[in-house]
Amino acid sequence: METILAPSSVGISELKSNPAAVLAASGDQAVAILNRNKPVGYILTAAAWEKIHEQLEDKEILGLAKSRMADGKKPVRVSLDDL
Structure with a gap:
């Protein structure tokens, strides 16, 4: 079993009959x-996809910040006002 x-889940025939209702x-x-x-795919609302995309970003x-902090260089302090 997969x-x-x-x-939640929905049968493919139910999805075909009313995809907007499934998303709503x-x-x-x-x-x-x-x-x-058996699961053959997943669907998301645009809002759910945007949330996942933001989390990945x-x-x-x-990861980039951690690698820069571990590069051995001395950090430079700045204030938000300077930026």
């Missing part, structure tokens, strides 16, 4: 699309 990585009912959470009770920026 793991469903979403709080999702509450900005992922919805697993099932075909013969934040993680990338954090």
